[in-house]
Amino acid sequence: MANLSIPTVDFSPFFIDGDDQDGKNNAKEIIKQACSDYGFFQVVNHGIPRDLTKRALKLSQTFFAFPDEEKLKYSPGSAAPLPAGYNKQPEHSADKNEYLLMFPPQSTFNVLPTNPPEFREVLEELFTYFARTGEVIERILNDCLGLPPNFLKEYNNDRSWDFMAALRYFPATETENNGISEHEDGNCITFVIQDQVGGLEVRKDGEWIPVIPSQGTIVVNISDVIQVLSNNKFKSATHRVVRSKERSRHSFAFFYNLQGDKWVEPLPQFSEEIGEAPKYRGFLYKDYQTLRMRNKTHPPSKPEDVIHITHYAIST
Numbered sequence: 001m002a003n004l005s006i007p008t009v010d011f012s013p014f015f016i017d018g019d020d021q022d023g024k025n026n027a028k029e030i031i032k033q034a035c036s037d038y039g040f041f042q043v044v045n046h047g048i049p050r051d052l053t054k055r056a057l058k059l060s061q062t063f064f065a066f067p068d069e070e071k072l073k074y075s076p077g078s079a080a081p082l083p084a085g086y087n088k089q090p091e092h093s094a095d096k097n098e099y100l101l102m103f104p105p106q107s108t109f110n111v112l113p114t115n116p117p118e119f120r121e122v123l124e125e126l127f128t129y130f131a132r133t134g135e136v137i138e139r140i141l142n143d144c145l146g147l148p149p150n151f152l153k154e155y156n157n158d159r160s161w162d163f164m165a166a167l168r169y170f171p172a173t174e175t176e177n178n179g180i181s182e183h184e185d186g187n188c189i190t191f192v193i194q195d196q197v198g199g200l201e202v203r204k205d206g207e208w209i210p211v212i213p214s215q216g217t218i219v220v221n222i223s224d225v226i227q228v229l230s231n232n233k234f235k236s237a238t239h240r241v242v243r244s245k246e247r248s249r250h251s252f253a254f255f256y257n258l259q260g261d262k263w264v265e266p267l268p269q270f271s272e273e274i275g276e277a278p279k280y281r282g283f284l285y286k287d288y289q290t291l292r293m294r295n296k297t298h299p300p301s302k303p304e305d306v307i308h309i310t311h312y313a314i315s316t
Helices: 021-037 050-064 068-074 119-144 151-155 224-229 285-297
Strands: 008-010 040-044 085-088 097-102 163-169 178-183 189-194 200-204 207-210 218-222 239-242 249-256
Touching: 008 021, 021 040, 021 119, 050 097, 050 119, 050 163, 050 189, 050 249, 068 085, 097 119, 119 151, 119 163, 119 189, 119 218, 119 249
Parallel strands: 008 040
Antiparallel strands: 040 218, 085 097, 097 163, 163 249, 178 239, 189 218, 189 249, 200 207, 200 239
16 A cells, blocks of 8 residues: 655755755655655745735636636737647546646736736746746755756756646536546646645555645646656656536646757766666657647547657667
8 A cells, every 4th residue: 555645845944944954955865755756745835925825826716717708818829839828628628627827927928817906916926936946946856866066957047938827627527527637747847736625646656646735835746857867767747636526626837847949868877877778769848848738739539649758768
């Protein structure tokens, strides 16, 4: 039987007491183990004000309660790497949610609401905090992988493709409760805050483990880029959202991403330098993102046709 929980890491040594080296080392050990096993952990004392996350969830709830004609005023423009603005999953999609997607506050791709009036300001502030926390976690992962100082920061030094989504999952019906299907994320690191409805589940040792909502906690999962760079040393987390019958679920997901023109392949530190064969062929990140986006816009009729990172796996 799997341990029915995911580890919680106290980040105060990184944000509050910078001299607590024992606390930092303990946090890194927990993270290293979690990333090696299944790619999921949660953090407290992460530097993002609890009042800000509560306001963001409340305003998101207000926005998604608006009529469709109001929300559709913020439909995506063109040319963005992903459709920034308001979106709703197609009727034929197995995923049952609507979302508002944004890039960094200064991005010209953004189509952000003016109603409710303070929503835009809160979204931009939350994005900025998430990005700051992302840099801290990237630095920790760099150490956990034993890479040279600032290696990941220098490799991934363009923050323009980071994005955040406010999501609303519709209540389940009598016949189905899928919110978002089982998947791994395609980026580097993902952060999630969820309301008290819950529904996020992670697969651990073949079992689905519910991530119980807890105020002040951020859920962190490792994603495909880190799995490829580490040549499977760290795992991209498999997860899903199951909807509740009683009410809608609201959450925010922040995707600490990679700029589209970056080349992704197993690093030599985890392949030829230690006598191991690369487990993936290299690829341009934007090509992979395009394939994953097509999963959403043109869902395959058969689950086995959905593109995952295994598309680039080298068979042995």
